[in-house]
Amino acid sequence: MTIELEYMTGFGNEFETEVLPGALPIGQFSPQKVKYDLYAEQFNVTAFTAPRCDNRRNWFYRIRPSVVQGEYEAIDNALVRSAPITEVVTPPSMLRWDPVELPTEKTDFIDGLVTMAANGSVNGQAGIGIHIYAANSSMEGRYFCNADGELLFVPELGEIILHTECGKLAIKAGEIAVIPRGIKFSVELLTDTARGYICENYGQPYVLAERGPVGANGYANDRDFEYPIACFEDKQGDFELVTKFGGNLFRCDIGHSPFDVVAWTGNSAPYKYDLSRFNVINTVSFDHPDPSIFTVLTSPSGTPGVANIDFVVFPPRWMVAENTFRPPYYHRNMMSEFMGLIEGVYDAKEHGFVPGGSSLHNCMSPHGPEAEVFEKASNAELAPQRYENTMAFMFESRYIIQPTKFALEGKTRQPNYSQCWKGIKKKFKG
Ligand SMILES: [Fe+2]
Numbered sequence: 001m002t003i004e005l006e007y008m009t010g011f012g013n014e015f016e017t018e019v020l021p022g023a024l025p026i027g028q029f030s031p032q033k034v035k036y037d038l039y040a041e042q043f044n045v046t047a048f049t050a051p052r053c054d055n056r057r058n059w060f061y062r063i064r065p066s067v068v069q070g071e072y073e074a075i076d077n078a079l080v081r082s083a084p085i086t087e088v089v090t091p092p093s094m095l096r097w098d099p100v101e102l103p104t105e106k107t108d109f110i111d112g113l114v115t116m117a118a119n120g121s122v123n124g125q126a127g128i129g130i131h132i133y134a135a136n137s138s139m140e141g142r143y144f145c146n147a148d149g150e151l152l153f154v155p156e157l158g159e160i161i162l163h164t165e166c167g168k169l170a171i172k173a174g175e176i177a178v179i180p181r182g183i184k185f186s187v188e189l190l191t192d193t194a195r196g197y198i199c200e201n202y203g204q205p206y207v208l209a210e211r212g213p214v215g216a217n218g219y220a221n222d223r224d225f226e227y228p229i230a231c232f233e234d235k236q237g238d239f240e241l242v243t244k245f246g247g248n249l250f251r252c253d254i255g256h257s258p259f260d261v262v263a264w265t266g267n268s269a270p271y272k273y274d275l276s277r278f279n280v281i282n283t284v285s286f287d288h289p290d291p292s293i294f295t296v297l298t299s300p301s302g303t304p305g306v307a308n309i310d311f312v313v314f315p316p317r318w319m320v321a322e323n324t325f326r327p328p329y330y331h332r333n334m335m336s337e338f339m340g341l342i343e344g345v346y347d348a349k350e351h352g353f354v355p356g357g358s359s360l361h362n363c364m365s366p367h368g369p370e371a372e373v374f375e376k377a378s379n380a381e382l383a384p385q386r387y388e389n390t391m392a393f394m395f396e397s398r399y400i401i402q403p404t405k406f407a408l409e410g411k412t413r414q415p416n417y418s419q420c421w422k423g424i425k426k427k428f429k430g
Contacts, residue, residue: 003161003170003190007226011208011271012056017167017230018263029059029265038262039065045150045180045205045268056180056205058266060165063234063256069241070253078111082148082247083118083127083202085402088409092365095403096417099356100132102157102193108139109160109187110242113198116358116407117338119399120308122148122202122247126301127399128309129200130338132358136193139186142240143258146181148247149202152297152311153177154393156342156356158194160187165261166269167228173342174391176311177272178206178297184241184258185270195356197340199395201299203308205268209295214281220296224277227269232262275342275391280317286324291394306398307335314346314392320384327377330368336401337361337394344390348373352414353392359417363400371423 008015018024023038025031030040044057081087103112112135120127129149153162159172164185171177173196179185187194208220235257243250278296283289294312301308319326328348339346339359346353348369353359361367369377407413 003159005168005170006229007169007272008229009223009226011222011225012267013227014265014267015227015269016263016265018061019230019232020262023061023263024265025061034061036262038062041065043182043266043268045182054204056266056268058166058264058268060261061263063232063260063262066258068256072243072250072252075242075249075251077249079114079404079406080131080244080249081115081118081404082122082129083120083402085118085404087405088403090362090400090402092362094359094361094365094367094418095407096352096359096414097357097407097412098414099354100134100195100412102134102195103136106137107135108137108142109133109135110139110142110144111135114406115404117360117401117403119336119397119401120202125202126308127202128395128397129202130395130401131198131200132195133187133198134193134195135187135189138188141237142242143184143186143254145184145241145243146179146200147243147245148181149200150181150205151179152199152201152206153179153196154198154340154342155194155196156340157196158189158191160189160194162270163188163259164228164270165259166264167231169226169228169270169272171272174276175272175274176296177270179270180205180268183270197358197393199309199311201309203299203301206297206299206311209298209310218279218281220273220278225271225273227271230261230263231259233257233259275313275315278313278315280315282317282319283321283324286322288321288324288326288329291328301398303398308397310394310396312394312396314390314394316386316388316390318384318386322382324382325377326380326382327369327373330366332364332366333361334363335396335398336363337367337396338401339392339394342391342393344388346390346392347387349420352417352420360401360403370420374424
């Protein structure tokens, strides 16, 4: 089942959208009275004083302001964790995991959220949390709000609708969505089950990667990012708001749907992107360029070129490099790399890395093609070759990525992962 929703386009544009005519004030944000007796509310994901080019904020015109909610109480964090991870020691080992199992009991998005790893500091607003969701039920009468960072959804299985204060986004495998820090949302399943990866970005909001000498077009193009149109519901009931704040989960009663925004304007709204629109740029001569050429979104860290988090994809593409070892080269790297697979096979690992699975190669931990892939690729006839039905991705960060206890000691970990390199032979004939 695929649902078609209406969207506005253009990365980070100053959008305006209203369900009822005239709900958006003209020429000002906060008139003495708003049309239809709505409340005006500003929503900032950057400091008021952030430079204009980085500044992100919305104005909502809503049925009730967000202060109309109950008192928070702490609830069990279940398997949700935040950085720094202190429950287990982070080893420098290369790590890999099988997919998280799909639930058999009724499980919604919040129930089915498990943290695989995190880095940096949630309270220091640097680093990321890496989660997996696995659900078989829509969120009914409950809403989620993450004060700790924006959420990048990378679906692997199923199709979901993200209902948000700004409107609705439908996403499925092969697409991504980003929900800004603090935007309330709920997840509706359009399929019996849904599973995917989430990168929670504690740092600066994502921007599009620079293009350098490539020029004015290419990679992820601004016009392909889609934003929801305003869409409100006027609904009362015994509902629940779950908020992640400072690394912990809290709940409060909320007597109405928070999706009561009749009109909004601004540049800090949820958005989606179809990864098949990524304009892949690669060598037409020789050598394997660094994977940074596949960066879709990046969150800068303050040090030029050293990202808090890069979201990198490995899409279908042609390989034409001459006299070149075509899979990813063996390497060790200052950056830490968490990978997942949405579809098919990743070219460095033909065995054991499956859709829904994950791998982690931390700062300076060696990695690269498994033994069999090396043998095949170093002896292959180098005709132009099309990589089809594949979509791997990487969350790459400057901070050491710390797996959780669930990830290190749970049953999804593949204990013998490093065996994939055991068959590498000494070939030296000096
Ligand atoms: Fe790597």
